[in-house]
Amino acid sequence: MALINCPECKKEVSKTAKVCPHCGYKLKKKKGCLYYIGIAILIVIGLVIIELATQDNSSSSDRDFGGERLAYNLSKDYVLQNLKSPKSAEFPGLFESKNHVTDLGGGRYKIVSWVDSKNSFGAEIRTEYTCIMVNKGGDKWGIEDLKFDK
DSSP, rough: OOOETTTTTOEETTTTTTOTTTTOOOOOOOOOOHHHHHHHHHHHHHHHHHHHHHHOOOOOOOSSSSHHHHHHHHHHHHHHTTTOOOOOBBBHHHHHHGGGGEEEEETEEEEEEEEEETTTTSOOOEEEEEOOOEEEEEEEEEEEEEEEEE
């Protein structure tokens, strides 16, 4: 059994003791590099989980974020209909896309955003688009305009 000296009373104490049996001093254990590597790994895992949770890969059935979010999600449906490879489409994440919608008033929303998808040659390209969505009352929505920027 390895022994160390208590920093408080200077008497010999087992290296595995948490408290000095002579004076009650709480012996502090030094944290090794594995402890800090473990903490770093947990932080990275947490950041990855947060990033995955904030990505906006929702389908049109996941619409519960209010008018702006609903208009944005509906515009994505119309954009997908015009792509060569809709399954390859990737839109901006939730936090980035919230700045892509402007409330024009009267139930009209302007979406200026982008989508990454494969073209007919299989190359991935970014296409910017502008869309005007209109709430016609309740759950009834329509598209007023959709333009792709070349």
